[in-house]
Amino acid sequence: MKPPFDLGEAAGRIRAGERAWIARAITLVESSRPDHRRAAQSLLADLASGSSGLPLTTRVGISGVPGAGKSTFIDALGGRLIDEGHAVAVLAVDPSSSRTGGSILGDKTRMTRLAADPKAFVRPSPSAGTLGGVARATREAMVVLEAAGYDVVIVETVGVGQSEVAVADMVDTFLLLTLARAGDQLQGIKKGVLELADVIAVNKADGSHAAEAWRTARELGGALRLLGSADDVPVLTCSALEGSGLDEVWAQVVRHRSASDLVDRRRRQLIGWTWAMVRDTLLDELRESPAVRAVTPSLEARVLSGELTPGAAAEQILGALRGA
Template identity: 50%
Template sequence: MDTKDLAERIAAGERRALARGITLVESGRADHRVQAAEVLAALPRDRQSLRIGLSGTPGVGKSTFIEAFGMTLVQAGLRVAVLAVDPSSARSGGSILGDKTRMDRLSREPAAFIRPSPSQTHLGGVARRTREAVALCEGAGFDVVLIETVGVGQSETVVAQMSDLFLLLLAPAGGDELQGVKRGIMEMADMILINKADGDLKPAATRTCADYAGALRLLRKRPQDPDGFPKAMMVSAMTGEGLDAAWTDMQALMDWRKQAGFFAATRAAQARYWFEDDVRAGLLARLDRPTARAALGKLAAEVEAGTRSPSAAAQMFLTEHLDG
């Protein structure tokens, strides 16, 4: 593969080249990992997209919201990329990857690009190589990259390490309004959007939004937030109500962070996080050798038999094989 040519075509905005590049970075083959690194290194470094991570409970309407919000951005003259992570089966390893069928209008827009990816059971709500896929979309010149996560709950915070804005999408009258006072994913959110604020659910959405707005005021103010943030807002992906206002507030927040220096500092901290994450992944990959697997099976059998404690067995395995 001519990685330089592929990088040039991605930089020129070729959709097929971008799709091929994402397939390359998602591959686990050793030769593909080398080629993926070459492609990423050859991309322009002077392009910056607004990276928006989106989390929420299953069934809250993430895909419907992304289509409606994406159409709002496209109509404003922006190019939008959507990276949708689908859950993988722990039993078969397969994923449905049906997000394009749920975003019918947006998938037909020339200024939009939608790529579903399997989570491959990776924890944190995102796929293992989602960060590199974001970099490819950024190199392709997209103005906004939307990262839709699996939606696994309060522990789904890894997406905040690859996004500039983290949105938490919630449904009205979900019975968990008081979850707003808990630590975890609430602390990571820059904006909480109460979806389905239309029809018979609008009064419930109003109450839910007020509950979360009150809960946010109880959280300690973060230095990267101006007055009024994080905030809770009502939106409707079905009618489009509230989407323009939410986008205006997102732009205002990002402008403030850029002027205050938090945008660059956050990007630098994220780069360090992913460097350390890649080092950890590389160390684990070094343990995936026939001798190491045999030793692991032997020690696991001893742990099951009760002749060796789990911590002692783990320490012995790492000592013998990490430096091998």
């Protein structure tokens, strides 16, 4: 089948920053149709060619539970970065949006400043499919946007589930936005997410909440040191609404990024993405294989009745896949 548009023309127009073509290219990389996948790979190869291989762009992940203030924060921070001369792209990883039927994150209506700014590109989470599929589409959209000249890419995700791990794997620096909670502030944050964080900011440090936010930041810093994971993870306070503390948070993101071995990190990510795609594709094939589906119910029943060990059943499922 023919690609949905002229790929050679697309590469040129994307490099020229034409928004309609950027949007079409992202729609293409989001598609799981095999012919679209092939077209997307050829476009991505074209877009990546000629790049120095050096990490010239800044990729930042931002996580936090719904209501933590992510979109307010990204809108305000993105506006400042644009004022400094950057071009800012915002992507989102939210696999749950396929269940709710609409994208929760990266919604343009939640980022009014950026949505109206020609130097910003805001794209909601792809709403199709598994976390693996959503993460892949987001990584590939990142390549499109960087080729189009966006030098800061922000990837937003919610503070629940596995999506943080996927986002931490595609960015240079992972920022956790959290809120003041009296007392047991660690309860509200999954320990795994804390371990992924390179920078932590306690948001809504304004008005009557300011003192509580400062206290939470201090306690969180202390708790991190006790956990032994305080690899210098800075804990700051900010108010996305008032704009205070944002410059300091960004300064810490930049500091983390320049202190890390970015070339090595991105090389590891490239190899990791390669194998993630192999795993995801194999899993899809497994799920969709008629031969596997045909044997699965009886094999499961035999495992449950004790007739087969799980290991023997797994062998037979794989045998069905390979023979298919």
